[in-house]
Amino acid sequence: xAFDDMxxxxxxxxxxxxxxxxxxxxxxxxAAISPQRCSLRExxxxxxxxxxxxxxxxxxxxxxxxxxxxxxxxQFLRDFGMSVAKKTDTQRWYKGYxxxxxxxxxxxxxxxxxxxxxEVESYAELEKASKxxxxxxxxxxxDAPGGGYLLTLTDPEGFPINLMYGQTPAPxxxxxxxxxxxxxxxKPRVAKFQRFKPGPAAVHKxxxxxxxxxxxxxxxxxxxxxxxxxxxxxxxxxxxxxxQVDVAVFAHIDLGPGYSDHHAFFMSTNKTAHVHHCxxxxxxxDTQNLGHEWLASKGYKSVWGVGRHILGxxxxxxxxxxTGNMIEHYADGDLVNEATPVGWGAAGDESLAVWGPDxxxxxxx
Numbered sequence: 001x002a003f004d005d006m007x008x009x010x011x012x013x014x015x016x017x018x019x020x021x022x023x024x025x026x027x028x029x030x031a032a033i034s035p036q037r038c039s040l041r042e043x044x045x046x047x048x049x050x051x052x053x054x055x056x057x058x059x060x061x062x063x064x065x066x067x068x069x070x071x072x073x074x075q076f077l078r079d080f081g082m083s084v085a086k087k088t089d090t091q092r093w094y095k096g097y098x099x100x101x102x103x104x105x106x107x108x109x110x111x112x113x114x115x116x117x118x119e120v121e122s123y124a125e126l127e128k129a130s131k132x133x134x135x136x137x138x139x140x141x142x143d144a145p146g147g148g149y150l151l152t153l154t155d156p157e158g159f160p161i162n163l164m165y166g167q168t169p170a171p172x173x174x175x176x177x178x179x180x181x182x183x184x185x186x187k188p189r190v191a192k193f194q195r196f197k198p199g200p201a202a203v204h205k206x207x208x209x210x211x212x213x214x215x216x217x218x219x220x221x222x223x224x225x226x227x228x229x230x231x232x233x234x235x236x237x238x239x240x241x242x243x244q245v246d247v248a249v250f251a252h253i254d255l256g257p258g259y260s261d262h263h264a265f266f267m268s269t270n271k272t273a274h275v276h277h278c279x280x281x282x283x284x285x286d287t288q289n290l291g292h293e294w295l296a297s298k299g300y301k302s303v304w305g306v307g308r309h310i311l312g313x314x315x316x317x318x319x320x321x322x323t324g325n326m327i328e329h330y331a332d333g334d335l336v337n338e339a340t341p342v343g344w345g346a347a348g349d350e351s352l353a354v355w356g357p358d359x360x361x362x363x364x365x
Contacts, residue, residue, distance in 0.1 A: 029340050033233075037341040040230055040254070047224070054228045055129050056121040057253050060206050060264040061164055063278045064105045064114035065325065072322045073106055079298050080319070080327065081203040081282060081291060085145045093145050096203035096280065097173030101146030103206045103280065111323050113275040115152065115160030116209045116265070118227075118253075119167070126151050126165050132226070146170060156218050157273050159211055176202070176283040201282040201291020201329055209278035210266030212364070219267060220249060230254035232262050232336055233311045235347035247347050248364075250311055252336050262312040262334040268364050276364070277318060277326035281333070285315055288331050292317045304363060305329075307356015311345070316356070 044051065067073040070092055074084065082094040085102045093102040107114075120126060126138050126149060135153040141164075148167030152160050180189040213219045223229045235248040250263035266276070282288050292306050303326055305317030314330040321327050345351055349359050 029336070033341050033343040034345045036344040040338055040340065040342055043231065043342045044224075047221070049225055051228070051254075053225070055125050055163070055226060057118040057163075057227050057229070057264075058121055058255075059119050059253065059260075060116060060208065061100055061119045061167075062103045062105055062117045062206055063209060064107075064117060064160075064162060065323070066109040066112035066114055067106050067323045068108075068110055069322070070106060070108055076300065076322045077104060077106075079200050079295055079300065080321075081200040081280070081329070086143075088143070091143070095145075095170065096205055097175065098205040099169045099172050100205055101144070101167055101170045103203060105144075111325075113160070113325075115162045116206075116278070117150070117162035117164050118264075120163050120165050123149065123165050126163055129153060129163050141167075156222050157213055157215065159213075159273070159275070176287065179284070179286070196286060196290060198290060198294060200294050201287045203280045203282060203329075205281050207261055207279045207281045207330055207333065208264045208266060210268070210276040212268055212270035212272065212274050212276050214270065214273050216247060216267070216269040220246075223251065223265065223267070228254040229265055230338075231342050232340060233343045233345065235268075235345055235351060237347050244344070246344075254338060256338050259335040259337045262314075262336055270365065275325070277328050279314075279316075279328035279330050282329045282331050284331055288315055288317060288329050291329060295319055304360055305356060307353045310351060310354050316353075 038046075070090075074092055077094050078084075082096060082104060085093040085095040087093070090108040092106045094104040094106070095102045105114075120129070129135055129151055130138055132153055134155075135151060138149050138151045141148050141150050146167040146169070149165050151163045153163075154160050179194065180192065182189045224231065229251040230253075231249050232252050233250045234246045236244040236246050239245050248268035249266070251265045251267070252262060253260045253264050268276070282291060289306055292302070296302060301320045303318035303320060306315065307317075308315050312334050314333040316328055316330050318326055318328045352359050352363075
């Protein structure tokens with residue numbers, strides 16, 4: 001483009017005036033959450049949720065999948081940032097560097113989603129869950145690292161969810177160094193030089209997983225009544241009458257005054273029911289970007305990222321694994337508790353990220 005043509009285009013777009021620079025702010029939750037909000041306890045009361053009847057989850061622990069080629073998925077998960085905790089001919093357990101014995105379980109077989117797994121407060125909570133209509137038997141995990149007991153049940157659309165109790169924690173691995181950053185005025189890093197080693201982005205723990213469901217309202221009711229899942233944020237669309245209709249929810253584990261991740265569970269409405277993705281925490285921005293480059297160099301297929309979400313604030317990058325499941329790294333996520341208001345925002349591409357590559361149009365399909 002010739003200089004005069006460029007000048008004319010810039011002027012015609014109104015860019016001849018000074019433009020405000022971008023800026024980042026760590027806002028308190030009352031300022032960051034949508035003006036359309038209500039307190040969590042108000043939302044639960046409005047929806048007649050009996051908190052005493054809920055099965056008490058403590059944390060999200062690991063994912064469970066079935067894969068046709070365990071060698072192939074093992075190589076991918078190593079490149080993604082996990083290591084093998086234990087293996088047999090037909091099963092694999094993969095760990096991060098946190099206190100979980102493993103963060104991912106795989107077994108031999110045709111491609112299948114076997115559910116996310118949550119640690120519960122006590123064995124009595126497993127017994128409470130075992131009385132639900134779709135619950136299986138409580139099984140002792142004799143072969144799994146750390147032992148413990150596992151119960152699987154299914155939601156109204158047939159998605160499995162696993163509950164676990166009694167697993168012995170693993171020794172925590174080496175936590176990566178928290179690097180000092182020099183800013184324009186504050187420069188704490190003196191006579192120290194940032195250096196990095198290429199390689200996978202080591203996984204710390206499982207953060208969340210998400211489902212696409214056909215009947216959003218019954219699914220939402222089941223998860224928030226059956227377990228101590230609490231909505232952090234809803235996304236909505238407007239129907240032909242202008243009424244707001246909730247189509248997605250980010251839900252955290254309600255620990256009362258104790259803090260938990262912005263969401264351990266995500267759900268959105270869709271024409272077809274399927275698992276959307278699972279997500280694992282890594283150390284920081286450099287770790288994540290180096291891991292992104294590592295996966296790209298190995299020829300794996302990127303889905304979306306690196307970027308930063310709005311709801312949850314996480315840095316993200318999504319990938320296809322070798323079986324065709326979506327999996328995410330994240331870093332720097334928000335923490336919430338019972339004092340965090342439930343927020344509502346309009347659904348759309350602009351609600352998903354503040355920066356990063358354009359979101360694929362099919363991302364939530």
